[in-house]
Amino acid sequence: MLIVMEVSMSSIRMLIAAVVLSALLVACGGTIPITPFVPPDVDFVIGAQAFVPEAQQPDALRTITVPARDEVWVRVTFGSSDADHRFVEIVPTDSSSGLQLETWGQRGRRAELVSRSPLLFGTATAMRAATSTVESQAERSSLSSPWKCFGPCVAERYQSGDVYVRIANAASSSRTVRFYAYGIEAWDTSSSTPSDPTTIHVTAPDTGVSGAIETVDDVDYFVFTCPSTGPWFGEVYLELERSVDAYLGQFELVTVVGTYGVGEVSDLVPCGSSVLVRSPNGTAGPSDASRYVIYAN
Structure with missing residues (x-):
């Protein structure tokens, strides 16, 4: 009888805990609230x-x-x-x-x-x-x-x-x-809006465009357009390079055919499709350090 009572009390405690947790989730829209930052005494x-x-x-x-x-x-x-x-x-x-x-x-x-x-x-x-x-x-x-x-x-x-x-x-x-x-003001004038990307016309080998990841939430959007005739008709290879070798922040180039790191040549990317550059790990830097170049070939 004592064992049965112990199990029953444990079940009751678990039920109460579940009810309390459910109430918290409902009150917070499905999330457990984060303890707010309490401002310290400042100097x-x-x-x-x-x-x-x-x-x-x-x-x-x-x-x-x-x-x-x-x-x-x-x-x-x-x-x-x-x-x-x-x-x-x-x-x-x-x-x-x-x-x-x-x-x-x-x-x-x-x-x-x-x-x-x-x-x-x-x-x-x-x-x-x-x-x-x-x-x-x-x-x-x-x-x-x-x-x-x-x-x-x-x-x-x-x-x-x-x-x-x-x-x-x-x-x-x-x-x-x-x-x-x-x-x-932002030094980098590349578009941060996917609906209005920066357009680059590919007219010669190694056509390039520069940008910078100046804040941790910075994303730059581009579209590479190609002539109707010639070696770049329809598709281009893209390559992302950092402008400052000592900068240890990370960049990645995201295209419709894949995602590529610094120094990696992409697969053929359709001309007119949107590509973007961002930091995959939340690093950024002032514009003199966090500059990059995308080359199209």
Whole structure:
């Protein structure tokens, strides 16, 4: 009798748990709710530069010292703007060793974007394995396009509102950084809309088009058109190449006949069909680093 009672009580507990879980699923539209991000006590509150023209450099909004093996939190407010992207960046006054920049939104309990390098940023998961080998000022300044980061930076599509920023210092001594937060126009003019792709007319061998993956959600769409006669009539081979060898972010070319990585020549792609370039693992970078070229042959 005692054993029967124990089984019955266990069954009742399981039934109650199932009812509670079902209620949660119904209330949340079929999903278990995610614990919301609780804003930390911040050390600084900073208003961002809402828009910085291409010919102008952003302003350092504050100098911040991060103690050894410690962290600093900043709340950054972005106002309304015509900018395409919003950047948060730290530029170390000496060594960047041990520094990590993170931005936190309202969607969960971990950083959304992370950077340890002036050439690379990405999702928190993707950045665990991604680091950049380009560290010298000379190498960075030799890259040519309007925007470059000179310290860890992250970027996303521009939207107004607050962003919580964590600056972590794993080094055994303090680090001093200049803090930047600003909005800019997109350097890459390739279309991000599948209904209105960028059109490229193939008229010669190695006809190419450049783009950049400037934010983690960036996708560029293209259509290659061909002459009605000649060697490219009907179909072309496409090949994706990165413009900066040191950039460790990932690209992939998606076509109607297959998906291809950097350096892979596609199968024949029908002229007039849409292709796209994206990052398969959520990595991106400022335009001077994350540029690519698609060649058509």
